[in-house]
Amino acid sequence: MISVKVPVAIFISGRGSNMEKLVDAAKASEYPARICGVLSDRADAGGLKFAAVNGVPVCAIERKDFADRIAHETAIQKQLAIWGAEFVALAGFMRVLSPGFVTHWQGRMINIHPSLLPQYKGLDTHARALAARDKEHGCSVHWVTPELDGGAVIAQARIDVLADETEESLAARVLKEEHKLYAQTLGVVLKAL
Numbered sequence: 001m002i003s004v005k006v007p008v009a010i011f012i013s014g015r016g017s018n019m020e021k022l023v024d025a026a027k028a029s030e031y032p033a034r035i036c037g038v039l040s041d042r043a044d045a046g047g048l049k050f051a052a053v054n055g056v057p058v059c060a061i062e063r064k065d066f067a068d069r070i071a072h073e074t075a076i077q078k079q080l081a082i083w084g085a086e087f088v089a090l091a092g093f094m095r096v097l098s099p100g101f102v103t104h105w106q107g108r109m110i111n112i113h114p115s116l117l118p119q120y121k122g123l124d125t126h127a128r129a130l131a132a133r134d135k136e137h138g139c140s141v142h143w144v145t146p147e148l149d150g151g152a153v154i155a156q157a158r159i160d161v162l163a164d165e166t167e168e169s170l171a172a173r174v175l176k177e178e179h180k181l182y183a184q185t186l187g188v189v190l191k192a193l
């Protein structure tokens with residue numbers, strides 16, 4: 001059977017541990033993605049090194065090098081076209097994309113978020129879950145729409161919040177779940193396209 005891999009670009013801003021898991025997953029012949037490039041809005045993003053060492057094309061396109069957000073996003077679109085990207089996976093990309101950009105990629109762009117959406121959109125999700133004394137916390141993979149962290153949820157992973165939990169311990173345990181959930185969900189989504 002001939003399996004066709006979808007060219008997927010991953011956007012990061014920093015560490016890139018979720019990106020690493022996607023790159024590793026895509027090494028399997030049966031996985032439906034080929035990571036065609038890793039794009040960062042920060043030249044110093046730690047994840048860029050891992051991607052490059054693993055033979056994935058990388059590109060840093062910083063906002064400060066452009067007059068406005070639209071010019072920045074136009075440069076990003078150009079790079080995606082050069083890579084032939086057909087799908088985008090946001091993985092710790094810390095920039096809110098414009099409605100025009102999001103609409104262009106709608107149905108072909110997903111994100112991983114460290115909370116059980118629709119709870120705790122935005123930042124500081126672990127601290128907010130602890131402050132609310134939630135018994136459960138987790139992560140979500142969702143479609144990207146113009147509303148920040150507001151697109152339909154595709155999959156979630158849940159963990160119990162422990163009695164002696166700190167923000168750091170909770171973040172670390174959720175991140176472990178993110179690493180499994182994102183690669184698995186991207187595979188399912190691409191197979192269903």
Ligand code: GRF
Binds near residue numbers: 093113114
């Ligand atoms: C993850 O917790 C992800 O859910 C959030 O930002 C973090 C990025 O971590 N959007 P990493 O760069 O993938 O290690």
